[in-house]
Amino acid sequence: MSIEALARAKEILGPAVVSTHSYRGDDTVVVKPEGFLESMRILRDDPEVAMNFLSDMTAVDYFGREPRFEVVYHLRSFKTGARLRVKSQLDEPEDGSNPVIDSVSSLWASANWNEREAWDLYGIKFRGHPDLRRILMYEEFIGHPLRKDYPKEKRQPLIRRPPDEV
Amino acid sequence: MGLEFYTSRLADAVNWARKYSLFQYPFVTACCGMEFMSVWAPKYDVARFGAEFPRFSPRQADLLMIVGTITERQGPVLRRIYEQMCEPKWTVAFGVCASTGGFYQNYSTMPGADQCIPIDVYIPGCPPRPEQVLDGLIMLQDKIQEKRGFVQLREKREHDAVLQATGKLKVIP
Numbered sequence: 483m484s485i486e487a488l489a490r491a492k493e494i495l496g497p498a499v500v501s502t503h504s505y506r507g508d509d510t511v512v513v514k515p516e517g518f519l520e521s522m523r524i525l526r527d528d529p530e531v532a533m534n535f536l537s538d539m540t541a542v543d544y545f546g547r548e549p550r551f552e553v554v555y556h557l558r559s560f561k562t563g564a565r566l567r568v569k570s571q572l573d574e575p576e577d578g579s580n581p582v583i584d585s586v587s588s589l590w591a592s593a594n595w596n597e598r599e600a601w602d603l604y605g606i607k608f609r610g611h612p613d614l615r616r617i618l619m620y621e622e623f624i625g626h627p628l629r630k631d632y633p634k635e636k637r638q639p640l641i642r643r644p645p646d647e648v
Numbered sequence: 649m650g651l652e653f654y655t656s657r658l659a660d661a662v663n664w665a666r667k668y669s670l671f672q673y674p675f676v677t678a679c680c681g682m683e684f685m686s687v688w689a690p691k692y693d694v695a696r697f698g699a700e701f702p703r704f705s706p707r708q709a710d711l712l713m714i715v716g717t718i719t720e721r722q723g724p725v726l727r728r729i730y731e732q733m734c735e736p737k738w739t740v741a742f743g744v745c746a747s748t749g750g751f752y753q754n755y756s757t758m759p760g761a762d763q764c765i766p767i768d769v770y771i772p773g774c775p776p777r778p779e780q781v782l783d784g785l786i787m788l789q790d791k792i793q794e795k796r797g798f799v800q801l802r803e804k805r806e807h808d809a810v811l812q813a814t815g816k817l818k819v820i821p
């Protein structure tokens with residue numbers, strides 16, 4: 483059943499697909515970051531694929547690889563029961579700024595907090611997100627701690643005991 | 649001489665009363681809470697030591713139990729709760745996370761609750777067995793009786809400073 487979903491997804495997404503693979507029932511489609519929102523909308527609204535549920539969304543930092551970042555979306559269809567994993571690879575901009583991709587929180591409301599988490603921990607910006615703030619770390623925190631180049635031992639304390647308190 | 653004798657005996661009696669009526673505020677954040685419940689429950693029965701009552705308001709508590717992992721983000725909250733408690737007050741770090749940060753060595757976990765508030769007794773273990781907790785509690789009671797609690801020591805220092813300033817206490821170098 484899900485092989486069909488993958489084939490159908492490939493068909494409807496057309497040139498936006500970079501590659502696909504399927505391993506033991508895990509179907510993955512890698513799409514281009516350009517027009518990402520449109521690709522996701524097609525996957526949701528197509529009557530056959532009908533991926534109407536976003537079960538998870540996260541990001542990966544492949545430090546030292548080009549492109550460095552990858553966003554991963556796990557979609558599920560309540561209509562057919564099929565699952566689909568959608569990935570998109572993002573380059574780190576030359577000037578060291580944050581990579582940007584479309585937000586899908588207008589399609590699935592559950593993407594809202596997941597994207598905030600990916601912004602907080604990986605520093606990936608989501609274009610069109612209604613409220614892109616940190617969600618787990620505090621506002622005073624500098625940097626994005628799950629990036630592979632964030633120093634492991636680095637601490638950014640909010641409070642420490644006054645030194646004269648013995 | 650007579651007065652000194654009476655006041656020190658009185659402090660002993662007061663501390664004896666304090667150590668058997670520890671009202672605790674459980675600051676439970678993580679998995680150690682499970683073991684804390686078992687210490688509390690009838691099988692291990694912390695009530696035998698007079699530390700029975702949980703007060704879910706720091707203003708009515710004598711003992712702050714820090715049970716579980718403290719993250720950097722929780723630090724200001726913990727500090728504020730500690731400052732809301734009336735003196736005399738004591739603190740216990742329950743489990744390695746509260747004592748040292750435990751196996752968490754990362755960006756988010758505070759390396760020990762003593763980074764932001766003073767701690768009287770550290771109970772190791774992940775989580776500590778109830779016997780260990782009771783042992784720690786008895787250590788705390790000894791500390792209270794011997795006036796070695798953090799707040800008690802500070803009170804004594806302040807008291808001595810006043811006496812020194814008024815010339816009633818002489819420091820022999």
Ligand code: SF4
Nearest residue numbers: 679680716743745774
């Ligand atoms: S010491 Fe162990 S049991 Fe206790 S909070 Fe930490 S990880 Fe959990």
